[in-house]
Amino acid sequence: MPETLVFYLLAALAIGASAMVIGQRNPMYSVMMLIASFGALAALYIQLDAPFVAVAQIIIYAGAIMVLFLFVVMLLNAPQEDRAEWDRSHPLRQPGVTRFGTLMALLLVIELTWALTGPGRAVESGAAPVSSVREVGRVLFTDYMFAFEATSILILVAMLGAVLLARREGEQP
């Protein structure tokens, strides 16, 4: 019973923080809320007995990606999001970005409903529980060897892309 309670508490924290990310205009606060949301997610992973995923979540998402976000927010120096000026008289008369976002949100809701009400495929897949870090390593470097090596190509491309984009013409970055 306490475990269920903790789960609902953490889930509420994660959802609440995520809602706050898009719920206010100061991008700095959004970054903070996203970190809080990642923290709650990490705690949920711990509850699922996946400590490695939890610490990886903190190290990579909360520790590295959010530092990048923070730098971007500081780099762009946008203390307040621009207040969008559009016709609010009708919900459909909105700029394309908002429409696209709404579409994506609707798709997500449909997908979630389908996943939650559909048959429990995750349970019957019969995969052995991979909880220890050593087991993760063994599986990663045998069964998912190709995917792992492909990741390095992905990282390489990201590195080249970042340098290329940040470099102005005829100038060292």
Place this chain on the structure above:
Amino acid sequence: MDLRTAIQLGIIGLTFFMLINASALLVLAERKIMGFMQQRYGPYRVGPHGMLQPLADIIKLLMKEELRPKGADKWLFTLAPIISVTAAFAAFATVPWGAQTTFFGLLDEPVKLGVADVNVGVLVVFAVTSMGVYGIVLAGWASNSKYSLFGGLRASAQMISYELAYATALASVVMLAGSLSLREVVDSQSGVWFGFIPRWYVFLQPIGFIIYTIAGVAETNRAPFDFPEAEQELVAGYNTEYSSVRFALFPQAEYINMATMSAVATDLYLGGWHGPWLPPEYGWIWFLAKVGVILFVYIWVRWTVPRYRYDQLMSFGWKILFPAAVINLLVTAALVLYFNA
């Protein structure tokens, strides 16, 4: 609540209390050692030999006015020091500091001396330390002061750069020990080679130990890598605009981080609480002694080595320390496989 739970809670409380004490003691030790190295007394007025100086400092700071500069972000300005201190305390949570003990037969089952024993302890220290960056960068941004902002930016760039080297150096020890739990790493270092050399990983990983120590100095923003608060350039860096207790919390976090860094180095490289002569129940004395030696070296380095230049720091971290850590890891892996086969 049974006796066992009570004792475990007591251990957590004791660790917390000792960390607060460590930060106070380190302030005093730093000023005393600095005085000794510069041929003067250091603090000596408050209490015998100035022992009560940290207490006087904190009372003084409590009575000071909290200033928040105009244009500063109200919430983040207050939140930043709290994040710093919390991350510093939490990083120590998975660091064990003594062997199992039954408290002279008081308990049937021995309890472990340390706050928490989790099977990914090394990674938890790494993860929580990386959260400490936010305290500093937010302090810099929220202050709405140019010096603060640059201090915060420099600090974050420096900390993330050295995090790589330090994490890679730790991976080599993890490989040797075959475990991510700090307690298991310590226990794999018990015993001696050839009858007299202790089986500490510092002898197998001398380069890793050096990389870890250097990166540890940079991670805690201490001289010669104290660019976030380089006073000749940035007044006081990210905490320029802070006053009163909110200011005091930043150095406190720094000193606790120093203690954590030294404790992790002791656990991973110097055999933790293993040592000759003392029975295992008193291993924590060895632990404290080793941590004390590393902390002394920290302070010693601070008052001996002049500050680097920022570009030297960044190129040292990225071009020397990180590649060295990777090569060290690969060589260690090859040796482990060679001797295992």
Place this chain on the structure above:
Amino acid sequence: MDGWLGVLIMIGLGIGFAGVMVGLSLLLGPKNPTPEKLAPYECGMAAVGDARERHSVKFYLVAMIFLLFDIEVAFLYPWALALRDLGWPGFVQIVTFFLILLVGYVYVWRKGVLDWGPVSSRVRSQRPKAA
């Protein structure tokens, strides 16, 4: 799960301690703000402009490169633990991984992302020796 409770208690104690200290100083400290006290410190001069100006793109680049290498480091730990089971094939895999990343590392180095010095010294050090 028990172990994690300790981590949680430690976080709680940390927040509590910091909160109590900040609260105490708000109670005990005087409150006498003047416009001069509340101005951001700029060596005694009146502050010029906004502090939150746009800054060098280098910080962004370093954070990006750090993120990418951090992912690599996160992969290292499971590998380090499983190395004895994986044997030499595992070693070859990680070396391949590092060799691919080495290409990116060399590129980043040659493009001067890791250099922070003034431009003049960078140009001097990068001048091709043959030319």
